[in-house]
Amino acid sequence: MSGNDFFALTPLLLLAGSSVLIMLLIAIKLSHRVIQLSSLFLFAVAFSSLFFIQKLLPYHIEPLLIMDGFSVFIMGLIIFSSLVVNILSYIYFEEKEDSPKEYYVLLFLCTLGACVLAVSKHFISLFLGLEILTVGLYALIAYLRERHHNIEAGIKYLVLAAFSSAFLLFGMALIYLQTGSMEFSMIARSLTSLQSLSPLFLTGLGMMLVGVGFKLAVVPFHMWTADVYQGAPAPVTAFIATASKGGVFAVLFRFFIMIDGFRFKVVMLILIGIAIASMIIGNLLAVQQKNVKRILAYSSIAHLGYLLVAFMPGSMMSIKAVSFYLIAYFMTTLTAFGIVTILSNKETDAEDIESYKALFWQHPVLACIFSSSLLSLAGIPLTVGFVGKFYILAAGLQAGLWVTALILVISSVIGLYYYLRIITIMFAGQKSILSEEKKANPFFYRVSIIALSVLTLLIIWLGVYPSVVISFMEYFRLK
């Protein structure tokens, strides 16, 4: 490896090194506060390192990794969301666990895994990244071992993830068998020399879709989502919903574009089916749901369906639409789970919809933040969610996906119902049943609120003035 290779790998090395460093800091018995602040600092360092490697791009680290505009962008999103999750974690874990320090080590490892996914262009690195991410998540989901839901969620995730990884591995093996390579561009090359599509390759691709579909929680591989979202600690749920899905989606997108998987009619048909089913079933499942974490879980199923609509054309417009929608989805989801995190107390998370009653009259700022993130999830104009959805529709219609676009619109209407239901509850009534402001950690409480307010401002700012990031996305090339 040359010096430049190391330089290009800085963000990943920093994340890996951070996890070791934090482990050492834990060993010398530093307090939770110090551990939290130093990991916050390390996340910020890793995030800013992304700006330093820009001039190298695009940079290949043969044969496993690729650093280009898109992957750095996805890494940025992932590290940013880990950073936000890290900020939110302090007040959440401080009151629930005695010394929740190892949590931060796991968070670094999961982030590293998601980032490896975002930059990989080889089955080996894909699988490595996926497993680093998943193994870390088993522990994170079950972190609050006093709560029985947590252990249950962790076990469920463990069994199902292992099961789906098997599918993924088998699919990769079949593709390797057919094409003789595990590197995306080599696979693409051997595919062009093939006269007709071999069933072996298609089966492999289908198996991979099962594995990836599980990670993305799209229908019909979605059933674990609500249970795990509900059982996991709120900040971890935020991480699963954003960073973990973002990394998997990025690698799937890169794989399909590099092998030009969009020309296989059968595969596209399956993807269309998955997208439509995810949009409809995801939204329908949330309609009368009473648990906010479950509502957000079902809504994330629908959102991944929307993303697939932008994914399918595989055009330049797709890249823009996917990238922008990922920003929108990350920011709004983080904000929504951030509110759940802040409002949670020692015994239970703030997941019962009734506990949001009259929130506006008690904590107007929190209610406004939550409302704007819900409106953005629903895709109301002047929020980033609207612009994102608009781009998805534009990308879909450009490719003539009329049916999917129509279903996107219809299912969004259903979605509006349950988002607005939460908002009306927040404004209804007079007396909130939630406790007063947390007095225990006023500093971190404030910091969390400030972080969420900044996210909210971004949600609105990008809804009004999206061209800042869109012009930046013009330069993404995936081939």
Add this chain to the structure above:
Amino acid sequence: MNNLLWLVPTLPLVSFLILALAGKHVSRVWVAIIGAGSVSLSAIITLIIGISFLSLPPATGNYSQTLWTWMQVGGFNPKITLFLDALSLIFVFVITFIGALIHIYSVGFMADDKDYSRFFACMNLFVFSMLLLVLADNLLLLYLGWEGVGLCSYLLIGFWYENPANGYAARKAFIITRVGDTAMAIGLFVIFYQFGTLVIPDVLAKAPILWHQGAYMATITALLLLAGGVGKSAQLPLQTWLPDAMAGPSPVSALIHAATMVTAGVYLIARMHVIFQLSPIAQMIVAVIGTATLFIAGLSALTQYDIKRVLAYSTISQIGYMFLALGVGAWTAAIFHFVIHAFFKALLFLAAGAVIEALHHEHNMFKMGGLKNKLPVIFWTFLVGSASLAALPLISAGFYSKDQILWYAWASQSGNPLLWFIALLGAFITALYTTRMMILVFWGEAKTAIGHHPGKLMTVPLIILAFFSLFAGFIELPHNFGHFTLFSNLLHQVLPETVLKAGINTELQFQVLASLSTFGGIYLAYIFYYKQPQRIEKLKQSGFAMNLYFFWFSGWGFDKLYNVLIVKPIVFIANINKNDVVDKLYQGITFVTIRLYQSLSFTQSGSLRWYVMGLVIGAIIILSIQIML
């Protein structure tokens, strides 16, 4: 300096955001500084821009500033662009300058109100929306401002919401203007359908190419736009909301319902003049509506006892003059009257507000009286405003602007003796009710004791407005004396010159006739209300006169008419269709959705076995599709 333009609407917007979000935590002094200061700063920036615009006019006659493109997808790229030319410069000047004075006045006027910050927040939002309306370079943005001012008007009419009557007045204003707004929205659709763009300069450039003179599409579009203007500017037949809108605080009446928002219709027609010029019928209708309105509203003003309602009817009537001017193609005369009217009517409303406050919220003019010596500043400024409203010859600004309209009503190409005669009659009535109001409020014996005297914050804006009500007329002098045309020269960059059919040497006779009608009105009021009040008593004996009085007093029975023609039938149909038939469709959708939800939620059993089965079934489906196809 023109690139400062974006600051003009932004400052009130920022101030609105601060006051709306944090108004409760800001002390009253700071609310006043932020609320009034932002608009004053906008006014100063407007002055700077105005000076640079006049001294170094842009080569194209206009200046546009693109702030940003909202999004760019294919051919759809809505831009947020501000467009400044002579017409919008004049409107921006009036909005910010008079707006600033009214804000300063409000600091004193609203000093004891408990919702101080809410008041200034709404006022700032109004100024922002109004500026957006006149600075928008495309009709979509204009429409945003148009709806924004409508919303603020609603919020401010119902400002004192504890009294249900105020809420009713606010709703009435909102709903009636909505009728016009809907027509206008349809007009915008037509324009977009025909031209493929809503950018105003493009539309105006394309219109004469696409439509020939008198084209039927041009008439339809012009009439739809006119309907929007009629609603906003309280012209016949949508004028009924404005008298009730007086439920709001006096500064609101001065700013929204006299100086700026109600003239948005005038702005719209002047801005889209090319389309109106293409349709002589539509232009004739504008003139007829204006004339009928000025006459009807003038007579109603004559019968009111509430001082603010007199002024409200007088506003409707004066905007009628502007519409008349637009209708006969006297574009610059309409805008000139708008500027002068903004000064003197804002002055009158503010002075009336001061009187009302001094007399413990007494609105009834018959319970006032004798204030001439007790409130000297108010008296003198009110006198100046009244003189301008009554168009007192030579010394008042109102004379120069109204005389111009009267003359054009006769002398312009599309002018006509009947229009001129009714407008002249209107001038007589104006002088009559203005003098009646003056005498009732300031002369005679005092009937209500004065509570407290208005402070400097309230009197200084009055004096400044009075100054302009007297002298602003001199920027545009008639042909026969001075022929000074600073104002119309500026506007002729944007608006066409008025085509005359009569020679300019006849103008003097018309000025004499106009002066005579003013003096006649003043004299008649002097006889009836000052010299020989018994004549009024005698009139009250006659049944016919009383019927006429009540007819005029109720605003010519329009409220009743609409009640019978529109409100009653709608309520009737709504009663029949209580369980809305159309709702069944939506109830069906809800039912299906909830059923689907219930059956789907069974799949979420929580059992791991079942979840694994789900994965396997999914895999089987995918693989079998691949094998079969």
